[in-house]
Amino acid sequence: MLATKQVTVAVRLEAITTTLRPGEVTAICGPNGAGKSTLLACLAGLHAPTEGVVLLDGHPVATLPPLARARAIGFLPQDGAVAWDVTVETLVRLGRLPHRAGPKADAAAVRAAMAALDLEGFAARPVSALSGGERARALLARVLAGEPRWILADEPLASLDLAHQLALLARFRVLAGSGAGVVLVLHDLAQAMNHADRVLILDEGRLVADGPPETTLTPSMIGEVWGLDGHWLGESGARALAFSPAGSALTGHR
Amino acid sequence: MTLRLIPALLAALALAVPLSLLAGQVWIDPLAPAARNALPILIELRLPRAVLALLVGGGLGAAGAAMQGYLRNPLADPGLFGIAPMAALGAVLSFWTGYAAQGWLLPLFALAGGALGMALLALIAGRTGGVALFTLAGMMIASLAGALTSLAISLSPNPFALSEIVTWLMGALADRGWPDVLVALPPTLAGLLVLWRAGPALDALTLGESAARSLGVDPARLLWLMVAGVGLVVGAGVAVAGIIGFVGLVVPHLVRPFTDRRPSALLLPSALAGALLLLVADCLCRILPLAGGELRLGIALSLIGAPFFLRLLLAMRREIA
Numbered sequence: 072m073l074a075t076k077q078v079t080v081a082v083r084l085e086a087i088t089t090t091l092r093p094g095e096v097t098a099i100c101g102p103n104g105a106g107k108s109t110l111l112a113c114l115a116g117l118h119a120p121t122e123g124v125v126l127l128d129g130h131p132v133a134t135l136p137p138l139a140r141a142r143a144i145g146f147l148p149q150d151g152a153v154a155w156d157v158t159v160e161t162l163v164r165l166g167r168l169p170h171r172a173g174p175k176a177d178a179a180a181v182r183a184a185m186a187a188l189d190l191e192g193f194a195a196r197p198v199s200a201l202s203g204g205e206r207a208r209a210l211l212a213r214v215l216a217g218e219p220r221w222i223l224a225d226e227p228l229a230s231l232d233l234a235h236q237l238a239l240l241a242r243f244r245v246l247a248g249s250g251a252g253v254v255l256v257l258h259d260l261a262q263a264m265n266h267a268d269r270v271l272i273l274d275e276g277r278l279v280a281d282g283p284p285e286t287t288l289t290p291s292m293i294g295e296v297w298g299l300d301g302h303w304l305g306e307s308g309a310r311a312l313a314f315s316p317a318g319s320a321l322t323g324h325r
Numbered sequence: 326m327t328l329r330l331i332p333a334l335l336a337a338l339a340l341a342v343p344l345s346l347l348a349g350q351v352w353i354d355p356l357a358p359a360a361r362n363a364l365p366i367l368i369e370l371r372l373p374r375a376v377l378a379l380l381v382g383g384g385l386g387a388a389g390a391a392m393q394g395y396l397r398n399p400l401a402d403p404g405l406f407g408i409a410p411m412a413a414l415g416a417v418l419s420f421w422t423g424y425a426a427q428g429w430l431l432p433l434f435a436l437a438g439g440a441l442g443m444a445l446l447a448l449i450a451g452r453t454g455g456v457a458l459f460t461l462a463g464m465m466i467a468s469l470a471g472a473l474t475s476l477a478i479s480l481s482p483n484p485f486a487l488s489e490i491v492t493w494l495m496g497a498l499a500d501r502g503w504p505d506v507l508v509a510l511p512p513t514l515a516g517l518l519v520l521w522r523a524g525p526a527l528d529a530l531t532l533g534e535s536a537a538r539s540l541g542v543d544p545a546r547l548l549w550l551m552v553a554g555v556g557l558v559v560g561a562g563v564a565v566a567g568i569i570g571f572v573g574l575v576v577p578h579l580v581r582p583f584t585d586r587r588p589s590a591l592l593l594p595s596a597l598a599g600a601l602l603l604l605v606a607d608c609l610c611r612i613l614p615l616a617g618g619e620l621r622l623g624i625a626l627s628l629i630g631a632p633f634f635l636r637l638l639l640a641m642r643r644e645i646a
Contacts, residue, residue: 117538137541146539154397154531155586168529169541213532217540 073114073144073221073252078123083109085276086123091269093220093252096243098263100256100288101273102297107256108149108225110273114254115146115223127221141169145219149226149256151210153198159209160185160194166216184215188242204235211239221252228255228262240266261312264288264303272296330583334597341601342379345608346371373503378607379600380506381498381566384513384558386599387592389573390580391520394527394588395551396456399581400637403573407466408556411442412563413494414470417477420490432508432564439560442466443552450548456534459548496567496623498607505565516557517596523550524589531587569623571630572599578637602626 074090083106091097091114099107112118113125116132125132127143135143145166153162163184167177185191188208193201201209207227214222222243228236240262247253247268257263263270263284270287272280274296280287285307293301293312301314346367347353353363388403395401403409415438419425424434449462474494481487526547529537538544562569576599577591584590603622606629610620 112535115539117535137538137543141539141541144539146536148533148535148539150533152533152536154533155588157531157586161585161587162531165528165532165540168525210532 072126072128073254074126075110075113075120076124076126078110078113078120078125080106080109080113080118080276081121083276084113084120084273087113087273087278088123089271089278089281091252091254094247094250095268096247096253096255096266097269097271098255098257098267098284099271099273100258100260100263104275105273105296106276107273110271111146111223111225111254111256115144116140117146138169142217143219144221144223145214145217147211147214147222147224147227149229151206153206153210156197156199158195158197159190159201159212162198162209163190163212163216166213169217180216180218184212187215187245188212203230204232207231207235207239211242215246219251221254222246223254225256226258228257228259236262260288260293260301261310264310264312265308330580330594331597334594334601338379338597338601338604341604341608342375345375345378345604348608349611369502373506374498374501374607375604376506377498377501377509377565378604380509380513381562381569382572382603383596383600384516384562385569385572386576386580386602387517387520387596388555388558389575389599390577390588390591390595391523391527391551391554392573393577394530394591395523395547396460397530397533399578400574402571403555403559404467404570405460406442406446406463406552406555406559407468407470408439408442408446408463408559409563409568410467410470410474411445412436412439412560413568414438414474414477415441416493416563416567417474417490420486420493421477421480421482423482423486425489429504429508432505435564436508436512436560438470439556439563442470443556443560446556447549447552492621493567494623495621496569496626497610497619497621498566499611499619499622501565509561509565512557512561516554516559516561519550519554519557520592523547523554524592526550527588567623569603569626571626571634572602575630575633576602578633 072090072092075087078087079085087110099110101107109118113120116125116135119133127135132140160181163181166184167180170177185194188211190208190212193205198206198209211227227239231239243253243255244266267284269282270284271278272287272292279296280292290302293299299314301312304311304313349371351366353367385403392401392403392405393399412435416431416435419431419434424430445466446462450459478487478490481490526537526542529540529542577595580594580598581591584594606625607622610622610625613620
């Protein structure tokens, strides 16, 4: 379990209390500036809350030894920076840094992570020669190579085309199926609706909804938080969000 | 490729060290070593000088590689921390006060200056561990040390001290002996060890600061390792050789294409290549005839380094264009 108790970060988050479960894909949604990335950083143990505490299996994340925390929680930042033009294999291998399992286990984990994201043919390719989608896969493979129990990703779908977005979401589903906890910051509400088991909606630092997508991402909630007059089309699992033209601008928001 | 690079550099060093011992104003014939005071020249003059070149060059090379990894910038240089100018200021003060007349006090003054620089840096930027603040603090310390050095020069008590200071600042390994090796060896080795320990954290920084922290890197600990490692190595180098520029900038660049480009994979080859570069450059300084003595090592390296730097900038401009 990864839980927050009254987690508050001055100006950004207000007394967030929630418990995330392994085996689930949880989406964190909200408008710009709602505190999504701050909450994710708190969950990852990278941002110390002003008040409150983040618990991993009952232990405060802040007091875990950094390497133990790193082995448990994999974090994929939004910017995707790679400072040096390393090869894909070298990049993925960086995910093994917190481990002391020996070269054999490291090599096996790196191979498995690259195979999971169809990167076998790219091992020797420099990062600079990758397309955007390949790069995103390589960066996620780096996280997977660490074999974390929790995978926290900040807008992993940004800058990916639709096919790559769906492929990555399918991969997150497989990871959750194998028992990992997956937490994603998502902007696309339809992706959250179709691919998350659970949605946390943040608005101006407050947790305004927490539950299954069907009950949280309701048209009235979307109207309240995003100021959009939207309604859902299609069947469960393949829904699309449509907006009525008059209400689609930010007019009438609060 | 790293595996082949390191033996190649070791082989080059194994070749260059004996050759450098033979070369100089007095050329020593290895087949008749007894002639022309060869033994004292070898043991008292050239061997300590070669050891110092290896130590200073190796330290600067590794410190440069670590700095570039830490700042995630190929243009970073160990001089950026302001520790070298502070060490130089310490040495200049030893001339200014006349203590430099006792040979062993000069390097100690320089080491003290370097240590003061490290302490200032840690005091200003140590709490946050932020890279940007750290770099700015280093630049501030460097310019302060530079200004104070200029002040000491302009207020120089006598022309003799003035010329001593100016000559020393140019950097050289001429007329150094075993006592200098004793001064430089412990801090340089300790500093190299510390930088080696920083290697994995520098690798993690490849992915940016937040990803590095998520991989278990403690930014405050890394900052301390960098200040201590770079400080010890650079302080020791300045203490025995004066300001030697460009080695820390140039060497990691020359070596990087032959490694897998991880900062930690660059540390050892950069140390070896830095040692080789300084040994060869010092040897050339010794051989090249120059009126009134020999070419100063610091000047020679800057002469080599400036065009290299220009080439680097032009290559970057092409990449941007």
